[in-house]
Amino acid sequence: DTAVSQTPKYLVTQMGNDKSIKCEQNLGHDTMYWYKQDSKKFLKIMFSYNNKELIINETVPNRFSPKSPDKAHLNLHINSLELGDSAVYFCASSQEGQGISDEQFFGPGTRLTVL
């Protein structure tokens, strides 16, 4: 029974295209996150949502737009994809509503390759 799931697992697309990654958690957590892990394995926060409300919006190009239809889902839409967007994108969730003294549960990741 998967706790945090992401689709698709792999995404290969051309520059300039628009794509979406979906994330769902069945843990009943209040907070969800998007992270980007680049080729050097640096793991960087992009966004976090608490109960559908945007809490963290790091310095991310506005081509990236997260959407949380309900607290169990957090999707990431990317417009006009660029080569530099190639990375592994991880969704995560945690119980804690504010502060981060809780563990985060990560999804399996979506490897995005922009050609």
Place this chain on the structure above:
Amino acid sequence: QQPVQSPQAVILREGEDAVINCSSSKALYSVHWYRQKHGEAPVFLMILLKGGEQKGHEKISASFNEKKQQSSLYLTASQLSYSGTYFCGTDGLTDKLIFGTGTRLQVFP
């Protein structure tokens, strides 16, 4: 702003010990440790909250010195399953984790 981990890489034989350090330039409220195996998602190991506590998790333990803004992860009697990349994540009461530069650990038989 990103915490610096040292060493960058460690190679061990089964049964050997290792220490991974995490150092931040900012005041910390908590430190989280995660392990990521190749091609997989990061998996939570432990959290240390402000107070300088030490925690243990089987043969993996950690300490947190908030005055020095540092944390160390101790792996004793390493097993093959310990191989992976270890990340510290630091929280300065900003509602977000800043992950460290990572330490790649390889354990050989």
